[in-house]
Amino acid sequence: MxxxxxxxxxxxxxxxxxxxxxxxxxxxxxVDPNYAEHAGCDLPNGLHLMLDEEKPRWPAPVGTAARVARRSSWRSGSTAPLMSTPRTPS
Incomplete structure (x- = not known):
């Protein structure tokens, strides 16, 4: 198949x-009446297109944003960070 x-x-x-x-x-x-964070649309070619809202379920571990930024800038060939690393008060 x-x-x-x-x-x-x-x-x-x-x-x-x-x-x-x-x-x-x-x-x-x-929009789903039981779950407002979900919506769907049937397209003429038979494809069903869905939208789902991303809701963080817990705080991201410290340093996650920096790792994602480094990985993304590495893929794009840029050496500039995409976002700054959050700093904790000393």
Missing amino acids: KPVMDTLDIVVADVAASVAFYRCLGLEFQ
Whole structure:
């Protein structure tokens, strides 16, 4: 059996703002009445496009942002950090 991609889930910071943006592009999302952080849209080609809001469930470990920034700048070839490392008061 040949695999078929029929669903694409995009993680967004704000579902309501994303739904408004995609509405301007002509897509009509249905927001889940039981879970406002999720919306879905059926496209004409059979693809189901979903939006899910990312909600942090716990604080990220110290230094996580710096590791992500270093990894991202390494991939882009840049030596400049993408974000500063949070500092704790001494």
